[in-house]
Amino acid sequence: MTSITKILLIGSLFMMAFTTPLKKIKVVFFGDSITQAGVQPNGYIVKLDSIVKQANLFNALELAGAGIGGNKVYDLYLRMEADVLDKNPDVVVIYVGINDVWHKAGAGTGTDADKFEKFYRAIIKKLQEKNIKVVVCTPSVIGEKTDDSNQQDGDLNHYSSIIRKIAADLSLPVVDLRKAFASYLDTNNPTNLEKGILTTDRVHLNPGGNLFVAGEMWKVLQPMLK
Amino acid sequence: MTSITKILLIGSLFMMAFTTPLKKIKVVFFGDSITQAGVQPNGYIVKLDSIVKQANLFNALELAGAGIGGNKVYDLYLRMEADVLDKNPDVVVIYVGINDVWHKAGAGTGTDADKFEKFYRAIIKKLQEKNIKVVVCTPSVIGEKTDDSNQQDGDLNHYSSIIRKIAADLSLPVVDLRKAFASYLDTNNPTNLEKGILTTDRVHLNPGGNLFVAGEMWKVLQPMLK
Amino acid sequence: MTSITKILLIGSLFMMAFTTPLKKIKVVFFGDSITQAGVQPNGYIVKLDSIVKQANLFNALELAGAGIGGNKVYDLYLRMEADVLDKNPDVVVIYVGINDVWHKAGAGTGTDADKFEKFYRAIIKKLQEKNIKVVVCTPSVIGEKTDDSNQQDGDLNHYSSIIRKIAADLSLPVVDLRKAFASYLDTNNPTNLEKGILTTDRVHLNPGGNLFVAGEMWKVLQPMLK
Amino acid sequence: MTSITKILLIGSLFMMAFTTPLKKIKVVFFGDSITQAGVQPNGYIVKLDSIVKQANLFNALELAGAGIGGNKVYDLYLRMEADVLDKNPDVVVIYVGINDVWHKAGAGTGTDADKFEKFYRAIIKKLQEKNIKVVVCTPSVIGEKTDDSNQQDGDLNHYSSIIRKIAADLSLPVVDLRKAFASYLDTNNPTNLEKGILTTDRVHLNPGGNLFVAGEMWKVLQPMLK
Numbered sequence A, B, C, D: 001m002t003s004i005t006k007i008l009l010i011g012s013l014f015m016m017a018f019t020t021p022l023k024k025i026k027v028v029f030f031g032d033s034i035t036q037a038g039v040q041p042n043g044y045i046v047k048l049d050s051i052v053k054q055a056n057l058f059n060a061l062e063l064a065g066a067g068i069g070g071n072k073v074y075d076l077y078l079r080m081e082a083d084v085l086d087k088n089p090d091v092v093v094i095y096v097g098i099n100d101v102w103h104k105a106g107a108g109t110g111t112d113a114d115k116f117e118k119f120y121r122a123i124i125k126k127l128q129e130k131n132i133k134v135v136v137c138t139p140s141v142i143g144e145k146t147d148d149s150n151q152q153d154g155d156l157n158h159y160s161s162i163i164r165k166i167a168a169d170l171s172l173p174v175v176d177l178r179k180a181f182a183s184y185l186d187t188n189n190p191t192n193l194e195k196g197i198l199t200t201d202r203v204h205l206n207p208g209g210n211l212f213v214a215g216e217m218w219k220v221l222q223p224m225l226k
Helices: A003-019 A034-040 A046-053 A073-083 A098-102 A113-129 A153-170 A175-189 A205-222 B003-019 B035-039 B042-053 B073-083 B097-104 B112-130 B153-170 B177-188 B207-224 C003-019 C034-039 C044-054 C072-083 C097-100 C113-129 C153-170 C175-187 C207-224 D003-020 D033-040 D044-054 D075-084 D098-102 D113-129 D154-168 D177-188 D206-225
Strands: A025-031 A061-067 A091-095 A131-139 B024-032 B061-067 B091-095 B133-137 C025-031 C060-066 C090-094 C134-136 D025-031 D059-065 D092-094 D133-137
Touching: A003 A205, A003 D059, A025 A034, A025 A113, A034 A046, A034 A205, A046 A061, A073 A113, A073 B073, A073 B112, A073 D133, A091 A113, A091 A205, A098 A153, A098 D098, A113 A131, A113 A153, A113 B073, A131 A153, A153 A175, A153 B073, A153 D154, A175 A205, A175 C175, B024 B035, B024 B073, B035 B042, B035 B061, B035 B207, B035 D075, B042 B061, B091 B112, B091 B207, B112 B133, B112 B153, B112 C207, B112 D003, B153 B177, B153 C097, B153 C153, B177 B207, B177 D003, B207 D177, C025 C034, C025 C072, C034 C060, C044 C207, C072 C113, C072 D075, C072 D113, C090 C113, C090 C207, C097 C153, C113 C134, C113 C153, C134 C153, C153 C175, C153 D044, C175 C207, C207 D044, D025 D033, D025 D075, D033 D044, D033 D059, D033 D206, D044 D059, D044 D206, D075 D113, D092 D113, D092 D206, D098 D154, D113 D133, D113 D154, D133 D154, D154 D177, D177 D206
Parallel strands: A025 A061, A025 A091, A091 A131, B024 B061, B024 B091, B091 B133, C025 C060, C025 C090, C090 C134, D025 D059, D025 D092, D092 D133
Antiparallel strands: none
């Protein structure tokens, strides 16, 4: 590219930025406490916003969080009108499933696999009826041990499979956090710690974890912007 | 009453039946496996229908079941459009809560008390928005022992309190099955059996149990018909 | 009694106290975190020691705690040689059962009722083989609500029944804490609070709770000293 | 070795077999329902007995089962005097752990990992005090799916690690059923079925499973006989 061409190109981009009434793409992240923390400083949504800006897409994307601590799939279904649909998003990223598995132990109030799938599909159906694009995420981790010995590993793998199957059925993009975390931890958790690599407490993300999730989100969201 | 009077009366009733376009009151019973079984022969809805007919209210009431085994409060919420609202009922009787408590033990997939209340209120709100009258029931029993030693007694009492509180807040009629069962069993289960008085298996109703529930329902429904 | 008699009596008692090598009765309290805290200042064992001293039984009783947090009936069985038998007690007071019920919810590691009974009887058998007198206690509370709506009320009542049945079979004295707490709370918890009357956190005893337990223990232990 | 030597040797072995009152090695298999079924026709202990006989070790080994359905590690501890020590075994094979994990879901009466280890070590200690050789087994499966998505996979892996660690500490032979099953199923369960390959119901062994376990036991027991 010649210098002249460059100048012309930059100039026209510059003008576009000020003249074209850009339609921002609104993305809502819909989930639990991880997403609730995602809008805090160092949260994954804030980190993703930085990534977007570094990619010079200042005006293209508007990110919003809709996470509430302790939420399971049916909690999302219950509050989706007020917390998601009313915001008129273009894209909704669903990041749920950890509490559905985790709360089986503990309060004994997890979600059966068949009902998890039923509510998950019901949420997607309502979003798609409003022409909202849906991105799904598999649940990251409950415990960072890499020898498949975290108590809920089997169940998280099961629920991740359900999400992948739904995504395949409906041709939805998947942020496969379950797989990405496993792969990252295999390399970066050589002493088989149960927390402290990407999480503070086996579940909630530390700054590194938030950055990692932001990166994984970006890999899937970026191609959708073209 | 003279014979003549009787003939006249019967005649006029006969004519009314063919001439007056009676508006039937449609009642949908919305619940779990107990209600699913309620429409079977000997089920509580069938028994209630007999009671209604014995009261010479042949054409006044139309009873329908909308029960599905294993359902918890959020399952009702998920399927209420298709299974209840689309039937245009005048009255909906909500009979749910046993699985919300029971499944804590077992699969570990019960319902937290705060979410039980939230979904319960959400169901009522949707019904009332359609001008449907709502009747609520407290959950009957998981175990029939009368010395307060059935494993879930405490939790069932708790969830019953939640339902009574909602009913008081919203001035709804309550079929207090929890209380009615306790009272009946105090008298009729002198040897503290865990099943076989009103249930077959500590939860599901035997013929006597179905008749008993029908009777309790009738006590609350009958005054609503006037 | 004349003054002379009194003086002689007091004198002889005074001499006995200094001359007779009194055989102290050694009582070991065997249990969980409540008993572990029982030997702390304000703990129920410390309070009971004060009661004993107020009764002028300075030298008659030696109280010792053998409580470990989180213990269930089988944990007692595992450690009874080292922690109880090796101390050569005359009396052992078994106060266990709360964790056996409580941990069903939570970690999912409670104790089945039939195994609870089996281990409980095995502990008693081993104690009696050493000619140790056994006193049993029913489990106090998990939650102080008085309307039978604490989640584990049913199960605690069930396990209390098991203990009472064992005691009846073997003619053992029972400190029926379950019943005593219920009776006390009926009077002293008019607003149906779930904690703060006798416990700090629904389970562990506050100073009032420790004093109350000490008093209940004393009612059963005192007659055994005669 | 010359032919003459060979003949002499074979001859003397032949005579020994008929003249020497061979001391049989008594092996007791100590476990849960899988071991209880192990002494039934087609059970793994019966199959192992056939393997032993095929190896022409008719008189060398005496196999006995000491399995009781539903047993967890502490149940073994409770009944080890009557059911194992009183039989004067030379070798005890401990095969336990499935119920300790499995019953967390369900009745909520599994065993905490730290207590599992504590009781496991206590059993071994008692056996070794009697100069009994101990062989340990890792728990096989709860579900045969090969994609790490059986609900209890993580926990079974955890408890298997505990057993392997104990074995390493104490230099005990390990029948690593967990690993052996995983390896076998990887090859023989291409469609990721949850049962029917080595089990009838995800846990209990079918004839193929019993034969497989017998073979794995033999691999570890055979070298001990030399």
